[in-house]
Amino acid sequence: MPVAVIDGQPLHYIDQGTGPVVLLGSSYLWGHDMWTPQIEALSQQYRVIVPELWGHGESGPLPAHTRSLDDLARQALALLDQLDIAQINLVGLSVGGMWGARLALLAPQRVNSLVLMDTYLGAxxxxxxxxxxxxFKMIEDAGAIPEPLLDVIAPIFFRPGIDRESALYQDFRASLQAHSRxxxxxSIVPLGRLIFSREDVLEQLSHLDADTTQVMCGEHDKPRPPTEAEEMAELIGCSLILIPEAGHISARENPEYVNEALLTFLANNA
Incomplete structure (x- = not known):
């Protein structure tokens, strides 16, 4: 994986395919592999870039003085500057959508189109x-994610009733267990605190371009339920797609549906 030094730390990213640029913003606690089906599908027609969150995958620790989601947006813009990329189509899931929308508000001339997936711009x-x-306090005190917490945290990301013996669930659970003290x-705990103490920017959503913005949400998303997605789509004035048979990580739980929706949207907007 290529690496860029941003705010003094190594940021790893995927860079695959050629064509208009699609930047994929990942969920908290997930590496670039949460987008594997989308990278494969989109990179046939687009240049797909997936930066890994600080402390995730191969990226370095959270840079000093990173205090807000606006800082994450600024760091993503710094990556685009290093890669000499003027415009992107941004698809952000969960925290990827939180900083992605802020990037679009901060630098609208850089964002050709925006998809907000399983995310929320309110506090x-x-x-x-x-x-x-x-x-976070329990994790901090233990210096690890204790065994009982693994099966508290992991299910948050999936639809109710997911097969907990499935590779998708077990691989994610193992990735949580593998994090070093x-x-x-x-990185992980400070970034989590930053995400969940974010400011409400719902009143700014009307500044996004309704014609080139799409909201998507898993029908069974627990942490970011469809009611939040409906609220955002109404504030933006854009359409909403509910993804069947999917929870929070809809890109992995129903990848065929998500890929088709993204390819259709990008064909009309990229």
Missing amino acids: EPEATRQYYFSL ERLLD
């Missing part, structure tokens, strides 16, 4: 924020 509801912060304390 985290206080009850869930406190719940996630309690999990250093990575958890230096």
Whole structure:
């Protein structure tokens, strides 16, 4: 994987295919492999770039002074500058959509089209924020994700009733277990706190271009339910696609449906 040095740290990214650029923004706790089906499908027609979040995959630790999702957006723009890319089609899932929308608001001339998947631009509801912060404290105290927490955290990302013996579930669970103490304390926990204490920017969504923006959401997404997606689509004035048989990581749970929706959208907007 190629690497760019951003804010003094190595940011690893996938760069595959040729054509108009599609930048894929990943979910918290997932590496670039959450986009494997999309990279394969989209790179036939597009140049697909997937930066890995700080402390995820092969990327280095969260840079000092990274305090907000606006910083993540600025860091993504720095990557595009290093790659001499003027315009992108941005597809962001979960935190990828949170910083992706901020990038589009910050530098609208750089974003040709925007897809917001399983994400929310409002503040985290206080009850869930406190719940996630309690999990972070447990991880911090243990210097690891304790065994009982693995099967608390992993199911959050999938539809109810997923086969917990499936490769998709077990591989993700194993990736959580594999995080080193250093990575958890230096990057994963601080990044989580940054994400879940984000500011509400819903009032800015009307500034996005409704004609070139799409909201998508797994029908069974628990952390970012369809009601949030409906609220955002209405504020933007764009259409909403609900993805059947999918939870939060809809790109992996129903990749064929997601690929078809993305290819159709990009054919009309890229």
